[in-house]
Amino acid sequence: xxxxxxxxxxxxxxxxxxxxxxxxxxxxxxxxxxxxxxxxxxxxxxxxxxxxxxxxxxxxxxxxxxxxxxxxxxxxxxxxxxxxxxxxxxxxxxxxxxxxxxxxxxxxxxxxxxxxxx
Numbered sequence: 001x002x003x004x005x006x007x008x009x010x011x012x013x014x015x016x017x018x019x020x021x022x023x024x025x026x027x028x029x030x031x032x033x034x035x036x037x038x039x040x041x042x043x044x045x046x047x048x049x050x051x052x053x054x055x056x057x058x059x060x061x062x063x064x065x066x067x068x069x070x071x072x073x074x075x076x077x078x079x080x081x082x083x084x085x086x087x088x089x090x091x092x093x094x095x096x097x098x099x100x101x102x103x104x105x106x107x108x109x110x111x112x113x114x115x116x117x118x
Contacts, residue, residue, distance in 0.1 A: 026043075030048070071100045
């Protein structure tokens with residue numbers, strides 16, 4: 001492995017990016033769109049809580065995996081009928097689909113070993 005191949009740093013970058021995306025997406029729902037009903041509160045709690053856990057690095061693989069059903073639900077129940085592009089009115093399903101792929105990638109990466117000091 002050369003100096004530019006570092007699975008530990010790759011997992012770290014992916015985990016932090018996903019954490020920030022989930023946190024900001026949940027905060028957007030909370031502060032801009034405001035939750036509608038109990039399901040809205042649960043979705044916000046899942047996204048903000050999951051984002052914070054990812055940023056903290058606590059059980060990140062499993063948190064990423066557990067966020068996927070909520071995103072699948074958003075595609076099936078909310079965004080699926082609005083088309084592919086998230087810029088469509090009401091938001092399409094490209095963004096949740098990408099978050100699913102990135103979350104699955106983080107889960108599949110496992111816990112890479114930290115690079116050893118030479």
